[in-house]
Amino acid sequence: MTSSNAETHNSGAKGLVFNIQRYSIHDGPGIRTTVFLKGCPLKCKWCSNPESINPSPELMVRESQCDGCGKCVEPCTHHAIELHDDHVHIDRSKCDLCLKCAEACPRGAIELSGKYMSVEEALEECSKDEIFYQNSGGGVTLSGGEPLYQPEFTLNLLQACKEKALNTAIDTSGFANWKIIEKMLPYIDLVLYDIKHLDPEMHASATGVSNEVILDNLQKIVKSGKTRVWIRIPVIPNFNDSETYIEKLAKTLVGMPAEKISLLGYHEWGKSKYFSLGKEYPLNGCAPLAEERLESLKDIMQSRGLQVTIGY
Template identity: 40%
Template sequence: MNEGLVFDIHRGTTHDGPGMRTTVFLKGCPLHCTWCQNPESIYPGRELMWDAKKCIGCMECIKACPVKALTANDSGIKTDKSACRKCFACAAGCPSKAMQIVGNPWEVSTLVKEACKDRMFFEDFSGGVTVSGGEPLLQSEFLPEFLRTLKKEGINTALDTSGFGRQEVLHEVYPFVDTFLYDIKFINDGMHQAHTGVSNKIILENLKSIADRIRRQKDSRLWIRTPLIPGATAAEENIEEIGQYIRKELIDVIERWELCAFNYVCKDKYIKMGQYWKYAECTLLDCSTVEDLASIAEKYAEGLVVVSGLTAQKK
């Protein structure tokens, strides 16, 4: 039985590929981006999340834990992750669902059936299903079968990837992907390692491989995505370097270069996961900064640059 571990499903999205889409988020990621918007996606197994807003203070979760890994203090319920056996008895015993399990196993056929509930919207709004994460390539057995089955159902597909994975997995899924949403965060490898924990060499090698295949077969679309993160990727030098790379290596195959402006919507997720987030006090990028970065990008990919996300108004 081929099962995938899914931590979320979003319906009616308009920013994860062409048209209106349903986005399936697979769990597990080899990167540890300092700005990660989905901290619950990184660990490749099931884990716990506690929501203070739902908690009624009954302490049933603490009573249910067989190894006493949970405690309560003025800031809420705390989990000793070194003691936790991930039996999830606490979540089962929580009457208000404040203690939640992140990550649920899905069989391919069941998940395809779930995604296809939105088929009418895909047809009306030229959309489909996007697989995101985490890093989908990490689930190397489940992902190809899931995408293959979606294509058999006539569903348009997109793969949102960091590109950090085995090249053979990318080539296995290639025939079943209509649009690749491919991240380029940095060209400078040292900066990439400092902010994500991994080198970008595999990422750029895989990107060249995908671009070459698109040149030959002309059967998939390629969108490049760059997050604009304060103090990291949102720097003129970085956008210049990415722009130069795109102009040299990709300009004949990419359909768009999306600059994704930083947001802090994920702040509550870090609180629920009991994790520190470096960007918790950061504000939105101001509009003029984003416009300046977009102007630099336009020099290298004229007519292909799109800005997404919220920005602060000009002062």
């Protein structure tokens, strides 16, 4: 990895967070609180949280809540917001995020995604459900975006969680300098690790980065023996869903001490959020994977002796 693509968005004592989700049951064991950090060095075409990619706060306009009344236009002294055919368009190069448009909107259709939070503020939110963590074997998961993209904040929050004896997990692409991961490992109970493609060029074509560092870091994490590992495989049509590829992937994973391997079928849940951000959906026309298709891919992996689940 070159220094340019290993860059992180490091805002020091404060982290840029776009959501804190309580009662989460898909991001590790038990009932958890998931802290979603904003900013990611990858641009996966199927990303269901497109607001997580940009490492800065940004405006979102919820089409489903907007009735085209136009009350948001006049308050914008930068002339950054216009109405075309009852749809709001924002010229983001003119917008300074003053939020006057959001204040003027009677339907709450405009909101800011991304808030800078201190470790103490995030921890306070995460501590609210301690009782549920204890009863369910849950804890706190740092997700994103990419938590390793804000390494100081992530490390500080992990340490703060461990000081309170909270179970910790990170949900990561693994695309980071190994030194960053190594420093965090003593404070991570579980790593949820994505494998998107084994071929570097295929990986780069769909995510914007090669997979060499990612696969190397996975080996290092597993070898360290310092944390539990769950592997997650987003299964995307015409990208990594062929029988031949799944066979190859299964061979690679045999013998790896991952506690759990999950196949996550492609879905379109994040589609409307692309429009909210004024972006085009990169996989327009791509149909979600049928359950039977996922079952047959799971069978291929299981025939190699792997324990595989569909879904989280």
